[in-house]
Amino acid sequence: MPKQTNTGFAIQGFRRSVGKIQISVKQVLDTMFEEYTQVVTDLGLEEVIQNDDNLRIPKELNAIRNCLDMYDQEYMVKECIRGTVCGEGFATRQHLAGCIALWKSESYIDDELQEEIKKL
Secondary structure (H helix, E strand, O other), rough: OOOOOHHHHHHHHHHHHHHHHHHHHHHHHHHHHHHHHHHHHHHHHHHHHHOOOOOOHHHHHHHHHHHHHHHHHHHHHHHHHHHHHHHOOOOHHHHHHHHHHHHHHHHOOOOHHHHHHHOO
């Protein structure tokens, strides 16, 4: 059996952490979508949302919808990173460093939109 290197231990730790985080993020995201859908239903705006009629969607609801889309995009990026890290042949420090940097970048997160949501 090959000897485990520090890089090997780091990759295994990152894989475990990423997996646990993604499960939690997915649960939160699913709950957010359920609550958003309930609000849309309660307001009777299903058809308006389906038709993407921004003029008839309340400003606050549109901001929440945009925020959910943003978090969903960020989740998908993180899920791709997880898939890469957990795949065969992922074994170098450079790969690990690159994936950690990409994970931390949160490229789809819009701080202005998040601040707008906080003000609602």
